Amino acid sequence: MDNGTKKALISSDKKNIWHPFTQMADWIKDDPSVPLIIDGAKGSYLYDADGKKYLDGVSSLWVTLLGHRNPKIDKALKAQIDKMAHSTFLGLTHKPAIELSEKLLKILPSNFKKIFYSDNGSTAVEIALKQAFQYWQTKGQNRRFFLSLRNAYHGDTIGAVSVGGMDLFHAKFRHLLFNSFFAQSPYCYRCRYCKKKMTFPIKAKNFKDHNKKAGCKGECIKEVETILAKKHKEIAAAIIEPLNQASAGMVVMPKGYVKEYANLCKKYGILLICDEVATGFGRTGKMFAVEHENVKPDFMCLSKGITGGYLPFAVTATTNEIYNSFLGKYEEFKTFFHGHSYTANPLACAASIAVIDILTKDKMLKKLQPKIKHLEKELSLLAVHPKVGNIRHCGVMAGIEIVNDKKTRKPYDYKLKTGAKLCAAIRKDGVIIRNLGDTLVLFLHLTMTKKEISKIITAIKKSLQTATL
Numbered sequence: 001m002d003n004g005t006k007k008a009l010i011s012s013d014k015k016n017i018w019h020p021f022t023q024m025a026d027w028i029k030d031d032p033s034v035p036l037i038i039d040g041a042k043g044s045y046l047y048d049a050d051g052k053k054y055l056d057g058v059s060s061l062w063v064t065l066l067g068h069r070n071p072k073i074d075k076a077l078k079a080q081i082d083k084m085a086h087s088t089f090l091g092l093t094h095k096p097a098i099e100l101s102e103k104l105l106k107i108l109p110s111n112f113k114k115i116f117y118s119d120n121g122s123t124a125v126e127i128a129l130k131q132a133f134q135y136w137q138t139k140g141q142n143r144r145f146f147l148s149l150r151n152a153y154h155g156d157t158i159g160a161v162s163v164g165g166m167d168l169f170h171a172k173f174r175h176l177l178f179n180s181f182f183a184q185s186p187y188c189y190r191c192r193y194c195k196k197k198m199t200f201p202i203k204a205k206n207f208k209d210h211n212k213k214a215g216c217k218g219e220c221i222k223e224v225e226t227i228l229a230k231k232h233k234e235i236a237a238a239i240i241e242p243l244n245q246a247s248a249g250m251v252v253m254p255k256g257y258v259k260e261y262a263n264l265c266k267k268y269g270i271l272l273i274c275d276e277v278a279t280g281f282g283r284t285g286k287m288f289a290v291e292h293e294n295v296k297p298d299f300m301c302l303s304k305g306i307t308g309g310y311l312p313f314a315v316t317a318t319t320n321e322i323y324n325s326f327l328g329k330y331e332e333f334k335t336f337f338h339g340h341s342y343t344a345n346p347l348a349c350a351a352s353i354a355v356i357d358i359l360t361k362d363k364m365l366k367k368l369q370p371k372i373k374h375l376e377k378e379l380s381l382l383a384v385h386p387k388v389g390n391i392r393h394c395g396v397m398a399g400i401e402i403v404n405d406k407k408t409r410k411p412y413d414y415k416l417k418t419g420a421k422l423c424a425a426i427r428k429d430g431v432i433i434r435n436l437g438d439t440l441v442l443f444l445h446l447t448m449t450k451k452e453i454s455k456i457i458t459a460i461k462k463s464l465q466t467a468t469l
Contacts, residue, residue, distance in 0.1 A: 041068035064309030080350035096349030121277035122155025124301035153247035207256025249439035250399025313348035
């Protein structure tokens with residue numbers, strides 16, 4: 001692309017477009033050469049308008065599960081578009097949606113029996129919240145509260161924000177939200193209960209062993225029980241991102257924590273929603289994060305990687321017990337009055353079918369295990385750097401927290417934009433990653449090679465060595 005065309009496009013962007021999670025004052029005043037115009041993609045790489053390639057180290061915001069332009073997904077979409085692009089799902093059905101539901105129920109935990117389709121992670125969560133709320137109404141109970149964790153992120157719609165625990169994103173909207181209860185997040189590196197001189201990562205056999213080594217008494221999970229013991233008759237459901245609070249900066253939960261959380265929900269008769277929008281479809285090394293601790297929630301929310309990053313799509317899976325409570329006579333109005341214009345979009349269904357086929361038939365999770373070990377080994381090389389405070393790793397997801405003082409864990413002043421500056425430096429070496437504050441985030445394609453993983457870590461290492469921190 002010639003320079004004139006490129007400058008015109010960037011000028012038009014700055015004039016007309018409002019970008020997500022972006023301070024537009026900075027975007028507008030940035031050097032015109034800074035914004036990348038992505039013009040192509042293939043495999044693990046993105047290509048800009050000048051043909052320069054960049055390793056996509058965040059799977060284009062965690063969605064391109066199997067790399068860009070996957071030939072099997074391409075083929076499935078091309079075949080479907082020759083038949084039908086879309087049809088309403090209200091009062092009608094179609095083969096792709098039916099086939100996808102069958103495939104999903106074969107790989108989901110065995111207690112799930114029903115699939116509700118929607119558009120994105122936020123809507124998947126909204127549906128679970130509303131279904132949980134209405135479920136208790138059918139039982140004659142007015143349970144109108146939810147339990148969540150601090151540092152939680154479940155999406156940006158009002159219901160999802162109401163169970164979100166990140167003040168940076170959510171505090172401004174509190175007056176619009178319904179009330180929820182929040183317990184301490186198991187963010188061990190910044191936990192007020194754990195010993196400040198603890199060495200990370202903590203290698204433990206189970207949650208009890210973790211607490212012993214961390215020098216705490218499991219106060220984070222005790223907060224969950226304290227809330228449930230007092231308020232369980234008012235709480236419709238508890239929600240959790242199992243294993244990894246991704247948007248909080250890859251806050252990986254101690255081994256056994258999710259099981260303890262689920263057990264408490266069962267003990268106090270609370271429905272459990274597991275938000276696997278980020279962790280689902282192999283990102284943790286298993287098909288779903290709940291499999292690591294044999295947890296069977298009442299709802300599971302899925303999106304992002306479900307279509308391999310090709311189309312917006314989401315699923316809320318639930319049990320027959322929940323589903324059956326909505327059955328009744330027409331005039332009883334037990335119907336779940338919720339839906340979307342693009343519910344069960346056939347193209348998205350076709351892409352999702354192809355994704356599941358690749359994961360299962362090509363034995364992707366088995367092939368992934370050596371890559372996860374390689375990533376862990378590569379990350380360990382960064383851990384010794386004096387500005388790397390904590391590295392959190394789960395499957396193909398990782399967070400590298402940069403600190404001003406390693407000994408005291410003192411963070412940098414936000415005004416310095418340390419994380420953003422490091423990401424900009426890394427981009428010059430042909431690698432694109434994103435920062436969450438001063439945590440550098442990696443979210444890799446399942447198809448990424450060991451060589452590509454090493455290239456990402458090398459670029460990060462170089463930026464830490466050369467940057468003025």
